[in-house]
Amino acid sequence: MGNDQCPVALFTGATAGIGEAILKAYAKQHRDARIYFVGRNEASARKIIEDVREIWTDGQGGVENEGAITFIKADLTLLRNVQSVVEEVKRREGETSEHHDAPLVLTFYSRAYLTYGLLPLLRSSKTPNGARVISILAPGEEGPLYLEDLDLKDRHPTVIDWIFPEWLRRLTGLDPGYMMLRISHSVIMTTLFFEELARRERERIQEAHSTTETAPDVLGHGGGKAGVSFLHVYPGLVKTKEFERGDFPAALKFFFTWIMLPLITPIAVAAEKVGESVASMAKDKRFGLSRSAEGEQAGAAELGSDRVRGSGSYCLSWDGRRMVKDNVLEALRKKGASELLWEHLVEGFGGLDAMTVE
Ligand SMILES: NC(=O)c1ccc[n+]([C@@H]2O[C@H](COP(=O)([O-])OP(=O)(O)OC[C@H]3O[C@@H](n4cnc5c(N)ncnc54)[C@H](OP(=O)(O)O)[C@@H]3O)[C@@H](O)[C@H]2O)c1
Known part of the structure; x- marks a missing residue:
């Protein structure tokens, strides 16, 4: 983003964990950045602001650069708050009751509306390889998707119900089947939404090229015409602290903290390592948008989530490898899932229509 030369980045979920690590790595890599981050925890936010200032001043106390960091306090399980965040960032960057499933809003809808609402700013970015939207979730975890109930108003049967039947769910207050379904919905909707945004972005860029003779090449030359690309990343x-802090029932917290976390320790990745890698993706030209599907500029780009090189929508592991269940997505695309999702976001869910993006 950003209309001037400074890189501008907005982070959600960065008052802790993976988001915090990415934010700090980004701050190290962009010492003149304007950083916004959104969350609820003001104490953590204050500490992060101190840490970033420390990074920018090399611990010497003196101001060494023009970087700025701003915390925006908001609970992103409420879509009206997402709208306020969009307005707040737009205002600062100089551009002119809900009954939804909270975790699903947090992992998909709030990110989708933030992305959509800030598209005009992202498009005006002059960053050389194009502006980026990065959502940390779980590509590769695609499973079932209920096309007629995208925001999961109903409790659908899942395979896990065989080992976790209703009486056990009632007894423990846990519903692992529904949790898995929610992840699967968020994951697939993120990828399909990103693909649709990237498709629109390619059309917009191609149009710009056909009408402006002097337009620069899209991949690698910038000038505000490099477009926006969309990365869905598995960390x-x-x-x-996700498991300790999250709104999980006590039994599940106990299970994760005392049984699962010690078991996964040997294969776990350090948040700082993930942070460094993901922050680098924000400028890596392999994850940009190429001029056309088979265009001359596509060679340097990675294979998109739709299997088209340089398409502008990527599903990746934290270290940059392509990661997605192609067969699941392909079957859904054939059923018109992308169009249904777009309609759902614009009309059914009542959010995108409130935000005008030319
Ligand atoms: N950890 C893993 O192994 C793993 C694996 C696969 C996918 N993921 C995904 O990666 C993402 C980040 O996970 P993490 O492990 O870094 O989590 P974490 O350490 O628990 O951090 C969660 C972040 O989200 C923010 N947040 C939570 N609820 C919010 C709300 N209602 N409104 C605004 N902000 C809110 C928190 O800020 P405040 O408390 O300040 O609001 C915090 O900054 C999640 O989507 C997770 O599902 C994680």
Whole structure:
């Protein structure tokens, strides 16, 4: 983002864990950045602001650069708060009751609306390889998707119900089948939404090229015409406080903290390592948007989530490898899932229509 030369980045979920690690790595890599981060925990936010200032001043106390960091306090399980965040960032960057499933809003809808609402700013970015939207979730975890109930108003049967039947769910207050379904929905909707945004972005860029003779090449030359690309990233297993802090029932917290976390420790990845890698993806030209599907500029780019090189929508592991269940997505695309999702976001869910993006 950003209309001037400074890189501008907005982070959600960065007052802790993976998001915090990415934010700090980004701050190290962009010492003149304007950083916004959104969350609820003000104490953590204050500490992060101190840490970033420390990074920018090399611990010497003197101001060495023009970087700025701003915390925006908001609970992102409420879509009206997402709208306020969009307005707040737009205002600062100089551009002119809900009944939804909270975790699903947090992992998909709030990110989708933030992305959509900030598209005009992202498009005006002059960053050389194009602006980026990065959502840390779980590509590769695609499973079932109920096309007629995308926001999961109903409790659908799942395979896990065989080993976790209703009486056990009632007894423990846990519903692992529904949790898995929610992850699967968020994951697939993220990828399909990103693909649709990237498709629109390619069309917009191609149009710009056909009408402006002097337009620069899209991949690698910038000038505000490099477009926006969209990355859905799996962070690997990262030991964060997610399980202790999350709104999980006590039994599940106990299970994760005392049984699962010690078991995964040997294969877990350090949040800082994930942070460094993901922050680098924000400028890596392999994850940009190429001029056309088979365009001359596509060679340097990675294979998109739709299997088209340089398409502008990527599903990746934290270290940059392509990661997605192609067969699941392909079957859904054939059923018109992308169009249904777009309609759902614009009309059914009542959010995108409130935000105008030319
Ligand atoms: N850890 C893993 O192994 C792993 C694996 C696969 C995928 N993921 C995904 O990666 C993402 C980050 O996970 P993490 O482990 O870094 O989590 P974490 O350490 O628990 O951090 C969660 C972040 O989200 C913010 N947040 C939570 N609820 C919020 C709300 N209602 N409104 C605004 N902000 C909110 C928190 O900030 P405040 O408390 O300040 O609001 C915090 O900054 C999640 O989507 C997770 O599902 C994690």
